[in-house]
Amino acid sequence: MGKKTNNITIRVMTYNIHHGEGIDGHINLDRIATLIHSANVDLIGLQEVDRHADRSQNLDMIKTLAYLTNTHWAFGKNLELQNGDYGNGILTRFPILDQKNLYYKMVRSSEQRGLLQVIINVNNQEIVFMNTHIDHRLDSTESLANVDQIRATANSYEDKPIIISGDFNHTPENQMIKEVELDFINASSTNSQPALTYHSTNPKTQIDYVFTSKDWTIQSIEVPYSLASDHLPLVAEISLDKM
Template sequence: MKLTTLKDFGNAGGSWTWALHKDGFWWCNFALYGADNHKTFLVKYDEKWREQARWTFPGKVISQLGRYSLSGGIWRGDELWVTGHDDPVAFRLRLPKTGGVLEYIGQHAVPFTGQGFANDPVTGGLIGISRAQRQVVFAKPQCIRLRVLCYNIHHAAGVDRKLDVPRIARVIKSVKPDLVALQEVDNKAGRSGRVDQATELARLTGMRHVFGANIPLQGGHYGNAILSRFPIGRHKNHLLPNVDSGEQRGVLAAHLELPGKQTVRLFATHLDHRRPDGERLASAIFINAMAAKENTVPSILAGDLNDVLGSRTLKEFRKSWTPTNAKPMPTVPVGKPTRQIDFILFRPAARWKVIETKVLDEAVASDHRAIFAILELCD
């Protein structure tokens, strides 16, 4: 072991219990106890130990500490996890946009009491200590596996010119998805027999659904839809930037309520197809800004992006998102695909693991092949 950093804080106003180095800054916790434990504070220092900001901890955390204070802290992505003294609980926090109190996100059971803990660089889980047993405890990350499908259904009109919603439902059911992002969905439009296609696909697949209308069409509407095996919470359709009076595009965003009180956002979108790429690029910037408003919420973006890996559009998305595949997996033309324009992406990268990505073999039901991914979301 070699000492690399030494800092004497003198009388800093509290007991220094932990320090973390992240993003070129030192994050230090100063604990107070007893009736003053609500004054416990976090300080952000630059590399020369000049204070940049400080925050206290939310009452929902302090109220669970008794007369003790916060003993351990780690960063997990953009979340700050902290522990108390005795209870096997980690509190999940984030920096506030304004104000001097950290924001409470939730809490997570851990298999060790408070005091020190750390990230496990091997498994991505946690490492803590059991004082009673005098043991180091390794806690593997708790993960939930999600099966995600992205499918441009071409209003259920196949390349054989047959309009067949049940056939689309069979394609969806073939991979037993948990979450589905659909593009080119008709809602009571004349060309598709006045059928509410999202509702009908939800009925045929046994899933919940929401629809986002982007344009009126033949007495109905046309847009994107989401199917979900899980309850759908708040959701909203957002119209994307429109350049030179092209077809109005949109992104449908929904909060999905997973087991264990976990929330995931799903963004379903379909971008402009024209050249040049100005509208697609503007749409990517718009969607990235939307995602940043709830920066710590695990999210999936799925859609027909009408552009390829390496394009300006995908480069913009990759500032905020990670595609499930690093090399192209062609989805169009449907008969003999040569280009991938349909994608599934996720954020933040540290919370997700890609188990599998594939393009479905079905080449008749639509003019796109569907792309499917199995992802694990881990604490």
Template sequence: MHWMLILFVRKMLFLAIAFASFAFMLRSPLVLAQEQETNSTIRLRVLSYNIHHGRGTDGKIDLDRLANVIRSVDPDLVAVQEVDQNTRRNGMVNQVETLAVQTSLHGKFAKQIDYDGGEYGQAVLSKYPIESLEVHWLPGDPIRERRIVGVAEILIHKTRLRFATTHLHHSRADLREKQATELNRLLACGSTPVIIAGDFNAKPASLAMQTLQAKWRIATTESMHTFPARSPNRQLDYVAMYPANSWRIVESEVLDEPVASDHRPLLVEIELETHSGSLPK
């Protein structure tokens, strides 16, 4: 009887192991799917471009040329500065609508000031539909050109992020520092991932950039010269990401384009690690 009991126990143990293995094989595709949903990576190509209202270093206003530059690098998101909307100097052309059509991207304009019979400001272009765009004023001299940040809400592969374009003060370091502090207050908070790009008019070692680096990951790890376009000798254009530890820099480059604008465009490829299948708030 003792040996029969041993055989019975061994048989039950074998069946239990076999059943557990079979159950694991049935569940493992679901588990893998859940892991992919809750821990995935989004890779984005982001371009920052000050287009000088379409005027190149040859003195010609040519939106076709600018659109070709943008199209050539197949960006997911583009932050554009110095944009004209229906101004006399540009023949009353809606530059955002024109660039959006020519690049097959969605486009939104962020008005900064009234200018020359129309408007002047910045824009966002995106492969993905732009749900909304808000304009926030930054500290500045009310007598001169006011500075803004245009913030777009965009849904990318079930993840909602904010993509911002800005153009900081060109001559006063004290105003750039105040503007950087305000950008931190407005955007570097909460759990929603944020990308900000634009013409910061600041050198990498400046106090304004140090203020931003306290909250953001700058997508260029060394100085990458973007201005002046014909013979660049300093970096004024940047892409930065928040939260800093959620992003990885894949690569970054300054495009070899000396004519289409007085700035060269900055292209970065970055990755966002998402940890939830639900949308960030």
């Protein structure tokens, strides 16, 4: 395990990129990369990422975005789609030490979902970053089962600081989000204003989140405006408490 330090501040973004398709119906990764640059973020969890799929010009989206943003990358394939792959992606300015992808136990849903995980090295501190996309069609039993898998996975990392990003497809008052909040800090809950992320043309609700283990302090929350996707990105600036 890496040496622990007190002086870590990270800007984290979660962003459902809608396979690179903006509100105008065009696939455009340059504007997503520009948004990432302008938000000055260090760690990005992306959902709805295509690799070599017919619908998105056969682009390898995660590698292209990593190139455009000068970041390391990881990809968690959840299913095959239109001659390519589809899943979650991670971009990070920090070196990736390990990565894995957990498939959720899907009972009723037809679309496989997953929990992408990386361990990154930040100033000789190992930090766990998880990124996920929960199915909006799940009933409470299955969605809570997903939370149990997130919780069990987090526990497997023992005392490492944890950050979770994702499109949870549930609003803050939903039981699923309340269950996540039993073990993790909801970064948005510290904000005086609602962090509305969907739909990007007229955001009225929040379904995208950043959660952290309880050794982090939330410094700020932002929802940058963009029409590069049907979702808005959520940005949290977080600091690691003295350990």
